[in-house]
Amino acid sequence: MEKLWEGSRAIAETIKMCRPKVISAYPITPQTHIVESLSQLAADGDLVAEFINVESEHSAASVVLGASATGARTYTATTSQGLLLMLEVLYNIAGMRLPVVMTCANRAVSAPLSIWNDQQDSFTARDSGWIQLYAEDSQEACDLHLMAYRIAEDKRIMLPVMVCLDGFFISHTFEPVEPFEEENVKQFLPDYQPLHYLTPKNPLTFGSFAEPDKYTEARYIIHRTLEESKMVIRETAEDFKKVFGRGGGDLVEDYFLEDADFAFVAMGSIIGSLKDLVDKLREKGEKVGILKIISFRPFPGKEITTALEGIEKIAVLEKAVSLGSGGILVKEVKESFYGRKKTPQINGFIVGLGGRDIPQDSLENIYREFHQGSGDASFVDLNYELLGGK
Secondary structure: OOEEEEHHHHHHHHHHHHOOOEEEEOOOOOOHHHHHHHHHHHHOOOOOOEEEEOOOHHHHHHHHHHHHHOOOOEEEEEOHHHHHHHHHHHHHHHHOOOOOEEEEEEOOOOOOOOOOOOOHHHHHOOOOOOEEEEOOOHHHHHHHHHHHHHHHOOOOOOOOEEEEEEOOOOOOOEEEEOOOOHHHHHHHOOOOOOOOOOOOOOOOOOOOOOOHHHHHHHHHHHHHHHHHHHHHHHHHHHHHHHHHOOOOOOOEEEEOOOOOOEEEEEOOOHHHHHHHHHHHHHHOOOOEEEEEEOEEEOOOHHHHHHHOOOOOEEEEEEOOOEOOOEOOHHHHHHHHOOOOOOOOEEEEEEOOHHHOOOOHHHHHHHHHHHHOOOOOOEEEOOOOOEOOOO
16 A cells, blocks of 8 residues: 655655664755654664764764674665765775665755755765666655665675665655565565674674785776676566566666657656656657666666667756766766767756756757757756757
């Protein structure tokens, strides 16, 4: 039976079902409601876990690093400046091959100060070695968290997973969510059985000093494992569907691409607005579709080019910007097509920074402007017009 839950509450209830042994977090808008709910569940005895209050996000990440190194299933959550404060530790967690799961309730970064949504925070951590999965809505956010533990703890992977969801749009919105049954969760996600962990009975070293003749190989192994994790993500999504009867959580997901000559590419909650627009345009006979990217790391380049095969024009929408360079996602999508005999026209559009509204008028304007040959990586202003090229 579905529950009408705030997105943060739904995620907290999902984490409870995942049975972490150690939870540590520092409150920062808009992820606070998640750990607040988990704290209450732990205090009420509904969640058997050590909930550790800390003085900063750096400490929260350090706590789950240490706990995971001892073989415990762990969880934390953060956003925006909090994630940036964690960044040093995030690299360590991945480098030590610890299967930590973290929620990033995406929020803009300072300055100027903004508490509203975009995806500049998690994009900053894209090179850290973490798997990054992006949710469209509350239900998918819940599903991805459950899958995240299964992926992270797979002995072929042993890397941390960040589940990203748009702050406020998902974290503070009430939507119908189908709760997980405990029996099904335990079937899908068994108790964590670590192969290597810190114990006096078998002393080990984690994250030790690496001389120049070893460091490159260590980074290469993480890179190769991230590439190989694509297969594990697909397998996990297939198993999830078998157990829970619904799909989701694959690398990419298409919407009306079969006969499309124009496609939007995007990640996160904007997909819902794009689906409404595509439905409207298709009623007018326009052949428009959507490719939703769920996995930003590992980046599904081959899957993107396969899904967009034969499409003439592609508009990449992203809620992040590399200042001094332009769009981030659009460059990676373009790179996926390098070397092909026939490549589509791909334009990038930076939208929704700092929580700016992205109504259908704006999205349709992007669609119309694209046909007029607008420049790449354009910012979309308050009047839903383009601020200029790259």
